[in-house]
Amino acid sequence: MKTILNALAEPNRLHIVELLRDGPLTVGEIADRLELNQPQASKHLRVLSNAGLVEVLAIANRRIYKLRPEPFKELDFWLESYRHIWIERFDRLDDYLQELKRKEGNRDDKQ
Template identity: 75%
Template sequence: MTGIFLISYIENMNSTFSALSEPNRLHIVELLRDGPLTVGDIANRLGLNQPQTSKHLRVLSDAGLVEVHAVTNRRYYKLRPEPFQELEVWLDSYRRLWNERFDRLDDYLQEMKRKEGEKKDSQ
């Protein structure tokens, strides 16, 4: 069961990164951070036409990054928090790794500085 979960998790992350790798889709996500918007609102703010914007929103929706809610004759798109929480967990594992490496580098540099100071004092 764990292997299946891991494969699903990796596929979800690939889908997320693939969707966000296109600049217009990333800009759409940035716009939606402030709250739900219609296709027309997004298109106007990005200077895109509505069909182009709809295609980008479909990719984001297929990747599970946005969801749509119909209100009367308008469709509002908003971000889904779950994929971004998964992304945060994934990034956090690398953040810890790099923080540990930077801590070791800092320790090494402090040791080199200490040795250099001892060397100067003995001269």
């Protein structure tokens, strides 16, 4: 998860991923559309590849990159455990404040 988020956190890499959302592309095409130098494009693609976000198909001397579904599934699964925060309006702040008061009260007493 950390690896995935880290890969996506870099603006150019996020752009690459968004480009590939519409279908596979070669390194050159990616570099062109994002106005990156080819080496930087390759380097970013390497990071994305190591994070499992993309995979590559070699055709002659071109490399065609496309998205892999797995990390997105993983992200979705991770997000799932946060949905209750906005689906229900599950705040827990009231509970916490009461818990806090309880502890305050106990301070002078026993213990």
